[in-house]
Amino acid sequence: NAGVIQTPRHKVTGKGQEATLWCEPISGHSAVFWYRQTIVQGLEFLTYFRNQAPIDDSGMPKERFSAQMPNQSHSTLKIQSTQPQDSAVYLCASSLDSWGGYAEQFFGPGTRLTVL
Amino acid sequence: DAKTTQPDSMESTEGETVHLPCSHATISGNEYIYWYRQVPLQGPEYVTHGLQQNTTNSMAFLAIASDRKSSTLILPHVSLRDAAVYHCILRVFCLQQGTGSKLSFGKGAKLTVSP
Numbered sequence: 001n002a003g004v005i006q007t008p009r010h011k012v013t014g015k016g017q018e019a020t021l022w023c024e025p026i027s028g029h030s031a032v033f034w035y036r037q038t039i040v041q042g043l044e045f046l047t048y049f050r051n052q053a054p055i056d057d058s059g060m061p062k063e064r065f066s067a068q069m070p071n072q073s074h075s076t077l078k079i080q081s082t083q084p085q086d087s088a089v090y091l092c093a094s095s096l097d098s099w100g101g102y103a104e105q106f107f108g109p110g111t112r113l114t115v116l
Numbered sequence: 117d118a119k120t121t122q123p124d125s126m127e128s129t130e131g132e133t134v135h136l137p138c139s140h141a142t143i144s145g146n147e148y149i150y151w152y153r154q155v156p157l158q159g160p161e162y163v164t165h166g167l168q169q170n171t172t173n174s175m176a177f178l179a180i181a182s183d184r185k186s187s188t189l190i191l192p193h194v195s196l197r198d199a200a201v202y203h204c205i206l207r208v209f210c211l212q213q214g215t216g217s218k219l220s221f222g223k224g225a226k227l228t229v230s231p
Contacts, residue, residue: 004159035219043160043203043221058220091159095220105219107159 004108012114013082021077021111025094027046032075033095033105034067036088045093049075050097082115089113120223128194129230136225138188138204148207149180149187152221154162160203161222163189191227192204199229 005024013019034046047057049069050083055086059068064082079086089112093105123138142151151163164171164178166187171178177190191198203224212226 033218037221042223043219045218047221048218059218087178093159104162108160 001095003104004092005012006090006111008111008114009112014116015081015083016081017116019082019086019113020060020078021044021079021090021113023075023077023092023108024073025075025092026106027073028096029094029106030072030097031095031105032069033093034075035091035093037089037091037110046077046090050073079113083111086111086116087113120206122202122204122221124223125226125228126231130195131193134191134194134198134227136191136202136204137186139184139186140204140206142146143184143206144208146209148206149178149184150205150207151176151178151189152203152205152219153198154203154224155200160219161200163202165207194227194229195228196229196231199227201226 002046004026007022011019030051032049035043036046037043045059046065047060050056052069062081067075067077077090087109091107091110093106093107124135148165148167150165152160153163154160164173164176164180167181168180168184179188179190181187189202190209201224203221205221
């Protein structure tokens, strides 16, 4: 079991460019979460899929951020027109099932996004 | 979810038993106490959780005060691999779809382990 895989591990973009982050959840896990982490804000929830369906995107900035899960083996987080304040570590996590929030989440190593 | 308070940092030596305190004076009856840890360049890792009773697993012992207003994560015989930032958080679980799944962390407590 390779765990949650995130690519790339590091990404540097210029202000205004687009960034796409990839996540491969643990095989058999039905829930996928996206978070971002900064020193100032700590860990912040962005969005959550269950069985590929979007369930809760209450943490997603309304503009420029979008997430998809086209199949059970990967999810993407896309940031359009990146801004310096988007610089953070973006973490993906998966769990067996998240109904009621009981199943534990296993995190990937994260993608460190730097916007110059 | 209610707020928790932890020391910014703690120091220890290999082989010692470490007690990491967490205060949660406004905890609600349906909130669980969860501990995660995180080392640099890696995502958070689940350590343990509890509601009212003390719990133990291969990683740690969680002692919960009888009034549930505080808890202590006890790490026996720490090694260098236990050096990490430890996060104490409260989570609510209910049957509503997706509710309670979201995690959020603050700064946590940085545990330093010396050889």
